[in-house]
Amino acid sequence: MSLVVVIPAYNAGAHVEGVLQRLAGVVGCELSRVIVVDDGSVDDTAQRVRASGFDRAPLTLIQRQSNGGYGAAMKDGLEAARAESPSAVACIHADGQYSPEELPALCRARARRGLDLLQGSRIASGTALAGGMPLYKYVANALLNRVENHTLELGMSDYHSGYLVYGSAALGLPFRSLSDSFDFDLEVIASARARGLSVGEEPIRTHYGDEVSHLNPLTYGLRALRVMWNYRRGNYAAS
Secondary structure, eight states, X not given: OOXXXXXXXXXXXXXXXXXXXXXXXXXXXXXXXXEEEEESOSSSHHHHHHHTOOOSSOEEEEEESXXXXXXXXXXXXXXXXXXXXXXXXXXXOTTSSSOGGXXXXXXXXXXXXXXXXXXXXXXXXXXXXXXXXXXXXXXXXXXXXXXXXXXXXXXXXXXXXXXXXXXXXXXXXXXXXXXXXXXXXXXXXXXXXXXXXXXXXXXXXXOOOSOOOOOOHHHHHHHHHHHHHHHXXXXXXXX
């Protein structure tokens, strides 16, 4: 199985090198390429990537001239990944919140369950609060989760994790038409669901450290509700 890892990064100089070093040490999966998308960082993110010494697989650094948002960075990364014609693509964030060591288990689970799209769930693991997730995020997640499960009829526990593994069918989704912001991942799930693709989750450990979040909780919550409204209106169905 050919696996490409996409790492969106914005002002992640303090963490991205360590994430790449950890990824280099992961056993149990074969990497065909790693793509880091520097989304217009004003710190030393790009320099840290180049200095990482990562040689586990070919490393591609995409530097966006200006900050376009998480979704914009993911679009560039997924587009570059698709050019490799991989069996699967995984997204790992540059701040270290999502453990690279979870990747082999997630990839095996996606293949075993025959899923087109697999999300790593911090809530399903039961480690969210112990792993440092702020209480307000935990509560907001639970409230939004009720709306999302009612709308998407998936029975999942954590629609807001960015740890996604895409199978080949999910790589055919129209990413360019989706959000440039943090609701990109939720729109991916909604689009997959609207097109009849199989979507599921697996538990992952939760880790919140000293990384800086660029997500505005209120704005994000409103965006998530808008995604559900658009799904109800059929906006994610194939034309």
